[in-house]
Amino acid sequence: MANQLFTNVSIFDGGGKKPYSGEVLVQGNRIKEVTRGGNTIRRDGVKVVDGEGATLMPGLVNCHSHLAYTDMPTLTAMGDVPPEENTLIAMRNAKTVLDHGITAAVSAASSKPRTDIVLRNEINSGRVPGPRFRAATPQFVSTGGPWDPRQMHMHHNSFEIVADGPVEFRQKVREMIREGVDIVKLAISGDGFADHAPEDTMTIAEDEIAAAAEVAHSRSIRLAAHARSDASIQASIKHGITFVHHATHASERTLDMLEKAKDKHYVCPAVGIIFATLNEASDWGVDREWALAHRLDRELEIGCETMMEMFKRGIKVMPYGDYGVAWNPHGTDNRDLEHFVSLIGFTPAQTLMMATKWGGEAWAGDDPIEFGEVKEGYLADLLLMDGDPLADITLFQDQDNFLMIMKNGEYHKTPRRRRVSRRRVAAAE
Amino acid sequence: MANQLFTDVSVFDGTGKKPFAGEVLVQGNRIKKVARGKSKIERRGVDVIDGGGAFLMPGLVNCHSHTTYLDTSSLAEVGDIPPEEATLKAAHNARIQLDNGLTAVVSAAAAKPRMDIVLRNEINSGRIPGPRMKACTPQLISTGGPWDARQMHMHHESFEITCDGPIEFRRATREMIREGVDIVKLAISGDNNTHPHAAEDMTTWAEDEIAAVMEVAQSRGVWACSHARGDDSIRLSIKYGIQFIHHATYASEKTLDSLEKRKHKHYICPAFGAIYTALHEASDWGVTPEFAETAGFARELEVGCKTMMKMHKRGIKVLPYGDYGVAWNPHGTDNRDLEHFVNLVGFTSAETLMMATMWGGEAFAFGGTPEMGQVKEGFLADLLLVDGDPLADITIMQDKDNFLMIMKDGEYHKAPRRRRHTARRRVAAAE
Numbered sequence: 001m002a003n004q005l006f007t008n009v010s011i012f013d014g015g016g017k018k019p020y021s022g023e024v025l026v027q028g029n030r031i032k033e034v035t036r037g038g039n040t041i042r043r044d045g046v047k048v049v050d051g052e053g054a055t056l057m058p059g060l061v062n063c064h065s066h067l068a069y070t071d072m073p074t075l076t077a078m079g080d081v082p083p084e085e086n087t088l089i090a091m092r093n094a095k096t097v098l099d100h101g102i103t104a105a106v107s108a109a110s111s112k113p114r115t116d117i118v119l120r121n122e123i124n125s126g127r128v129p130g131p132r133f134r135a136a137t138p139q140f141v142s143t144g145g146p147w148d149p150r151q152m153h154m155h156h157n158s159f160e161i162v163a164d165g166p167v168e169f170r171q172k173v174r175e176m177i178r179e180g181v182d183i184v185k186l187a188i189s190g191d192g193f194a195d196h197a198p199e200d201t202m203t204i205a206e207d208e209i210a211a212a213a214e215v216a217h218s219r220s221i222r223l224a225a226h227a228r229s230d231a232s233i234q235a236s237i238k239h240g241i242t243f244v245h246h247a248t249h250a251s252e253r254t255l256d257m258l259e260k261a262k263d264k265h266y267v268c269p270a271v272g273i274i275f276a277t278l279n280e281a282s283d284w285g286v287d288r289e290w291a292l293a294h295r296l297d298r299e300l301e302i303g304c305e306t307m308m309e310m311f312k313r314g315i316k317v318m319p320y321g322d323y324g325v326a327w328n329p330h331g332t333d334n335r336d337l338e339h340f341v342s343l344i345g346f347t348p349a350q351t352l353m354m355a356t357k358w359g360g361e362a363w364a365g366d367d368p369i370e371f372g373e374v375k376e377g378y379l380a381d382l383l384l385m386d387g388d389p390l391a392d393i394t395l396f397q398d399q400d401n402f403l404m405i406m407k408n409g410e411y412h413k414t415p416r417r418r419r420v421s422r423r424r425v426a427a428a429e
Numbered sequence: 430m431a432n433q434l435f436t437d438v439s440v441f442d443g444t445g446k447k448p449f450a451g452e453v454l455v456q457g458n459r460i461k462k463v464a465r466g467k468s469k470i471e472r473r474g475v476d477v478i479d480g481g482g483a484f485l486m487p488g489l490v491n492c493h494s495h496t497t498y499l500d501t502s503s504l505a506e507v508g509d510i511p512p513e514e515a516t517l518k519a520a521h522n523a524r525i526q527l528d529n530g531l532t533a534v535v536s537a538a539a540a541k542p543r544m545d546i547v548l549r550n551e552i553n554s555g556r557i558p559g560p561r562m563k564a565c566t567p568q569l570i571s572t573g574g575p576w577d578a579r580q581m582h583m584h585h586e587s588f589e590i591t592c593d594g595p596i597e598f599r600r601a602t603r604e605m606i607r608e609g610v611d612i613v614k615l616a617i618s619g620d621n622n623t624h625p626h627a628a629e630d631m632t633t634w635a636e637d638e639i640a641a642v643m644e645v646a647q648s649r650g651v652w653a654c655s656h657a658r659g660d661d662s663i664r665l666s667i668k669y670g671i672q673f674i675h676h677a678t679y680a681s682e683k684t685l686d687s688l689e690k691r692k693h694k695h696y697i698c699p700a701f702g703a704i705y706t707a708l709h710e711a712s713d714w715g716v717t718p719e720f721a722e723t724a725g726f727a728r729e730l731e732v733g734c735k736t737m738m739k740m741h742k743r744g745i746k747v748l749p750y751g752d753y754g755v756a757w758n759p760h761g762t763d764n765r766d767l768e769h770f771v772n773l774v775g776f777t778s779a780e781t782l783m784m785a786t787m788w789g790g791e792a793f794a795f796g797g798t799p800e801m802g803q804v805k806e807g808f809l810a811d812l813l814l815v816d817g818d819p820l821a822d823i824t825i826m827q828d829k830d831n832f833l834m835i836m837k838d839g840e841y842h843k844a845p846r847r848r849r850h851t852a853r854r855r856v857a858a859a860e
Contacts, residue, residue, distance in 0.1 A: 084547040087513040088520065092556070118513035127521065 009051035014373035016353035029409030059103025059381035061359025062320035064268035068115035069324025073284040079157030094130025103381040107136035136183040145203040146194035166211035189232035199228040213239040248303040270321025281327040334396035380409040438480035443803035445783035458839030488532025488811035490789025491750035493698035497544040498754025502714040508586030523559025532811035536565035563611040574633040575620035595641035618662035622724040630659035678733040700751025711757035764826040810839040
């Protein structure tokens, strides 16, 4: 493909600063040049894409992704899907999220042991479209942990690997590393959805966390935790778990600990699922009464307050999470950006910085891979948006507002004309 | 989609008769009208596709397909691929078959128990492109049968389900019917180049085991196919009413007589492609010509070709295709089989294409009224538009660029495009 030059675009560079009108040149899979103003980059030998004043920004990064989840309404309904069908469903989900501008994702649990791994390999081989992907294990739970669906008289599966005792955790983490995961997910706390293991309990013992973390660290594999309770968040910090998911009930003391270690952790509250369960799940038999009985209103309220407090302390909070169940399905992920603005109170610019610059940094970890910003030398994961996302964060919820989606310098969606005749965004005037 | 009218085409209707210049109208998923000559069908309200004299024919039907085989060079290699990767590869293979004009396939064994079933369901749901498909079990074999990959000290898999004794076979068949197969596969004979004591002319099953599988299959309305190279295995296939007898190389005169008597109940697919390529084109994978000779491939091919011609003369239905999906005989090359039928066996191109279309459509119906495989009013619209005359040169089916249009069930898999040769190389019948 010839070098692609985006002209007449309003550039949101991912850093959270005010967008500016300028031009961006892509060469191969990288951003070669970024300039302010018009007619600043040579036109010969390049393909010029006139942005007509649209917003050019980095691709979105979801750091709490469940691409292998099957949009099912119950745990066992997901467990009942055999590996073959689940693989095909995961393949479709990967395309769906890329269609919505998510060009990179860190999994926060697979549905079955190998689903994430196989999907990542298939995307990397170029055979199916999908975001850059970090593959996770299923949820590691202990017997009776939040997603243990077994009955005494009968076996069932959900999206879990059950282990008890440090040696079993060690062996099963080793097994998943052998299969090729990038992320080990530990369901340390309980969850509001599980009657036998509520959200403010610890369900994995500390020696088990230590065993899993020891194996993972020794093999340079990162970890993620399901951690709603205070003790589970503390354990996550203590054992160097990179992605602390939910982190709702963090005490002052825990916030202090996290603040001290703020360069080592990312927090994804995943507010979308709580919001949808409270307000939109009655078609699946989950009515408001049920949600209130399981204290989901409290979970949402405290979670939002905690996130704002963390952000003020410089702890990295990021949007997305838990899309892939019936009432919070794949393809609606970008509602999370709106939740960050309307429920928590972050600005759209802050939210988009979290979803791009911080996301890119979180995805990369120690690997020398750079994306998430419109910056010279960075990988060309870029979106062209029809409108001004800083004025209207809901823009991302309609696929048609994506005029162009580029991943690694290649078009997933080739550039098209703006729909509204020259509705220019302020900065590009 | 509006009704589609193909004009200025040379119609090969699948029956093997000489093509005629005419017009074909498709409405919904069916062929609404077939007319001889020009300007016979009303143009109003329809999309007119000017065929430019190209060859319109029914979609091809492969009745010995291994869509889920993974183009590997050894048994253990197939077995080593986990179900997730195999599922994705199978989806890819299904598209490749349809890209090459195969609009329907009857599987002659899956790579793993659920693979065919899942692929068929995914195609039927419209979520991925692929041919109409009948889903099969893996190869049912006995311990030490041709594709038993296990070692005494270690488990291995190939593409098999191993059973011993009628009860185990009965249970395995029931299990696969529960999962949703359309057809069960019995690997009754041995095969070239497997265990020395499971050679191609040996029978690796006991008769009570065949009876057990067929009793379950027949009671549940599921069809059966057999891997049957040796005479005895062919005899047993006929005795137990196995509808698709694959290979059928070493049929004796007596066996041919009994097959002729029941010729409306059976279809034979020799599957020459894998044997031909193993003999001539497999050295890169360690299958040298010397090895192929020792393994009996030359004899297999020579005797098989003669047997197929004898069967055809007796009115027994012989069909092309089979065993594409191994490294040296990969997916996407299936249409070489049509050339093999002409060059190696000696059938005419018209006979070969009739086998691949009309007879294939009839076989795919599984005993019901055939609904596709012919360009015939009321039939399902599985149609190909071919750039050139395959009756003059059967090898043109091997280049997918020669398919100007591929339609399955009234929908375009490949939308019509102009003929490539500007000189309007019209086929004779359309002049």
